[in-house]
Amino acid sequence: MTLAPPRPGARVKVRGVIGEPAPREDAVPKVKGEFQYASDLWREGMLHGATLRSPYPFARIRKVDVSAAAKLPGVRAVLTQDDVPGKKTYGLMDRDDQPVLADGYVRFVGEPVAVVAADTIEQARAATKAIVLEYEVLEPTFDPIAAIQPSAAKLHPKGNVLERVRILHGDPAAKADVVVEGEYEFAMQDQAALGPEAGLAIPREDGGVTLHVATQWLHEDLDQLAPCLGLPESKVRIVLSGVGGAFGAREDTSIQIHACLLALKTRRAVRMTYGREESFFGHVHRHPARLFYAHGATKKGELVFVRATIVLDGGAYASSSSAVVANAGSFAAGPYRVPNAVVDCVGARTNNPPTGAMRGFGAVQSCFAYEAQMDKLAKACGLDAVEIRMRNGLVEGDAIITSQPLVGSAPIAEIVRRCASLPLPETAAHRDQSELPGGHANVTRGEGVVRGVGYAVGFKNVCYSNGFDDFATARVRLFADAEGPLARVHTAAAEVGQGINTVQLQIARTELGIERVELETADTNVGSAGSSSASRQTWMTGHAVLQACREVRQELVRRAEREGLTLDRTDLADLLDRPIEKTVTYRHQDTEKRRPDGQSRGHVAFMFAAHRAVVDVDVETGLVKVVQVATAQDVGKAINPLGVIGQIEGGIAQGVGLAVMEELIVEKGRIRNASFTDYLIPTILDMPPVIADVIEHPHPDGPYGAKGVGEAPTISSTAAVVAAIRAATNRDLERVPVRPDDIVFGTSSRSGWRIAPGDDPRRAVRG
């Protein structure tokens, strides 16, 4: 798609346009505690909803008796599967997958079985405990590789293989002089959004319902919600509430359907807010994975082949596993020239908590493994970490292992080189105690501390892939009030903290040449914007706003010409006796559907980043302090440079967390650390200084050349930190997060399954 040339310059300099570092409008309210998050929603006389969840990972429900619960004081409704008036199931990508409330079976610990509305939250919780349930406990399956074997017990009518992707590229039997292998384990990370799942459902006089909710995609919620409620979409309105972080966890519905069911049943407003513990059971997590890799190269370290088998644990329900599997496969060889590849990637259904979208979406799991492999290969070929990556990095025109060529990107070698040339931190002398591993826990004052440096490069798609009809709508209204011209921009793009609101304002100011631009609250009264995921909103909603503004401007030009005026010399208010309103739906270029051999142009565009991590490891206690992360990232165009840095630093924080501390520990299907006391995320004293080189190599199809920003910082920062720990400890560290035990004892993390890289994991052998 070709963009119209930039409009002629305005007479007065307009502030807050693209390319300027623009602060967020909600920054000060958030810092002062005045921002209204979804969990702060309140309405006079509202009821409170609570959820009864399964205590078993797999069981048949023999009997449900809600009569005692319904009689408790303050209880207004107790609902089970029988009370769902419409479609009984929902699902992000498969609408027939997950029951709204348990359908006679429970398949994971925490699955919603019943919901209650009562006058107070205490009464609602008390009522959930008074619901009588009889379960017949069934034999659960927790090992994803066991779950996909032909002999495994079926855990769901749809079977245990959620998705399988096989990629065949070049010669599957290619031979190489140097071959390195590895098996890697990737544990379960949580998005750990600080705002728990929350919303307020208000019944309407026309029999419909309005839902205020923290979500990533209003229209996707609507599409799943309305059929379950047995209502036409016109009777359901969803309004975006204050979102306290998302990172993928708000792609699936949580309280949405339940709160609306309760509101419609009671004819009262119902608020549902998960507590911190419940939140860990109420959203999907990042897929844990087992990855079996072989890399072959020439003696000079030029890649000859990559073979990989990847098994992702999807947990009990499908969520977005099919797309995560496709991504993990697509990016399995990294941003390198790989002439021959065989990749087999399977998503397994188990009785573990369901997993789905999280920042990086399948690319993070692969990156951890292929970057460890690249370091092994470098060692085998006598190269350093930077050299091997520069030698094999993609340049424009090269194809990835799905045969899709690279367009509109800086060469990988340049990104790596620029990252490697950023200044290193000073050496260890005269540090404050807080800068040593363990910090003020005081365990080392320098004893046992060894420094390590590691590199990693990662990449991923921007926007939706594989033939998905991906679009975004924007409505722009330009009118004049007493103070002059004012533009109002209305989209359904979910501001989840990433900064899309500021980007929309900047684009509208740039295109319309006026400073007074306001955003309407995002809701379903305007067309879909698609999800705030896949790093796509700047590209998609950005394009839609840009084009709507240009259509408004064309109308201004027409009006000026009719009056015999020149637009640039006219007070816009004089042309706005009637408002101008334009609604535009933007679609990115078509992508190809997946083919059986995995060879297709399935993606719109790619984003790339390189990371260099410097760590200090207390090798005797296994504690790690990440000293610095340097990064070079190709963002195409930094529409809001301040927002770009925010995304880079935040993404690295999540990557550092995964490298050294973030793990949702699941034993026999039970989450053992569902709290912020024991699910550790980095504090300010764990977060290293970040040095970022923001590269602006424009993509021909992005708005002003912009690519996505949000996910790239998370993809390879984890791999870089682990590489640095390997350098400091000489341990293999084939698992993330790296635990102190792994450093101190060199604990093995092998699965016990024998799988040759590239082979079908559904025919695996133990031992």
Next chain:
Amino acid sequence: MTVLAGGTDLMVELNFGRRRPEHIVAIDRVGELAGIERNGHVRMGAGVTYTRMLADAGSQALAEAARTIGSPQIRNAGTIGGNLGTASPAGDTLPVLAALEATVVLRSKAGERRVPFADYMTGPKKSVRRADELIVAAEWDEAGPAQTYMFVSTRNAMAISIAGLAMVVDRARKRVGIGLGSCGPTIIRPADAEGFARGLFDEAGWERPHRPSESAAKELGRLVAAAARPIDDVRGTAAYRRHALAVMGARALSRVAQIA
């Protein structure tokens, strides 16, 4: 009746629905509980916060322990009385109180009683304190500067100890106290390790600093680890706890032996 001082433990219990007390009495503004008296002997009121301990603890190890706890907000609220009241094996001031051979002062309508710390804790979150008793103070003899506290955790701040160790070398009284946290149902005093350390100081001379040999430090670490009774839990493995205690024991000895 439940007593609330800083609320940093109690509010978590309430939020998770683990407790639902009928009545809560806040004692955070009771001035009598907030004093520190020092005259060779320290009496620290139960209401003294961790922030206060950073500046005025009457014990170097206690000041270090206070610094490990939570965030500034938590340290501004949490108190030594709360740490004693919760009686968690992971309570950071408790290994120090064990190593100092402190006394816990309890008061009820029937009067005051004084319990040696060694007798105070009876299990995880269990103590000899009766329901009608208020913790009013902790007391100990000032032991000089040769002391330290440390713990291991995967996060560099706001973390709960996976295993912790306090060491106090009272050169004047020729006494070594070691307290181990998060590695048993109560705070553990490793008697053999303390005995071994006393021997080292007898040999090197109590009155002056020395640098212990690597093998002596290592042996002390081994004895510390041998006394621990750790379990595998969500925060760490028993094997790692033992290992970390051995490292910390060796480091603590080297650290404090060099302090005059």
